[in-house]
């Protein structure tokens with residue numbers, strides 16, 4: 001079984017490709033309670049993005065609540081834009097507390113959805129990044145099939161780095177950083193798609209009702225009017241992105 005969290009589709013695509021190659025199933029952690037009973041020795045995979053060099057808050061919370069029986073070879077794939085930082089070690093420690101041994105961790109470089117910094121407005125460049133990612137995914141599939149062990153994430157950082165970066169993530173997660181522009185048509189897609197129900201539609205406009213969210217930026221990237229922005233202004237210039245596997249999602 002392969003479980004995934006994916007804000008904008010990269011990690012979902014990776015999970016689905018691995019599952020297809022192994023004849024397995026990929027299941028969203030947004031739909032799956034973290035109580036799993038697997039067949040004895042069954043392969044267990046976790047796929048998710050990197051957020052501020054660690055696992056996304058949604059995935060960390062899910063893993064903290066996890067009860068897991070039966071898992072055999074267990075692996076993590078952290079998708080990332082540049083570097084997965086502490087993700088491998090973060091997952092290994094969280095799983096160890098659950099009595100689960102993480103056999104291996106890998107990373108796959110894909111378009112970087114942190115558009116407050118990274119520019120995804122050139123669709124040709126983005127398509128090329130996704131073409132290259134297919135090769136990285138093939139490599140992970142080969143290594144998982146071979147049962148490779150160890151931390152193979154590229155450009156990893158020691159977990160102690162998290163002492164510095166985690167407070168930054170916590171601050172960035174504050175929903176007061178989101179801005180709504182006049183172009184909003186009140187369609188409610190942002191509220192309906194938010195994995196942590198941080199948005200409600202009130203009088204035809206989205207309102208952030210939680211102080212923090214998981215920071216997946218799905219609301220920003222999937223808004224049909226591109227009316228949701230984050231931070232000081234760069235996101236408006238840096239474009240919207242969802243992986244092609246999400247293009248038809250409601």
Ligand SMILES: Cc1cc2nc3c(=O)[nH]c(=O)nc-3n(C[C@H](O)[C@H](O)[C@H](O)COP(=O)(O)O)c2cc1C
Nearest residue numbers: 007008009010011049050052053080081082083113
């Ligand atoms: C809040 C946030 C923080 C991110 N931080 C990192 C990071 O620290 N390192 C990195 O390489 N990519 C980072 N990224 C990029 C994502 O990890 C990458 O684009 C990922 O493939 C997105 O996966 P998804 O489409 O499944 O959500 C970040 C993206 C977001 C939204």
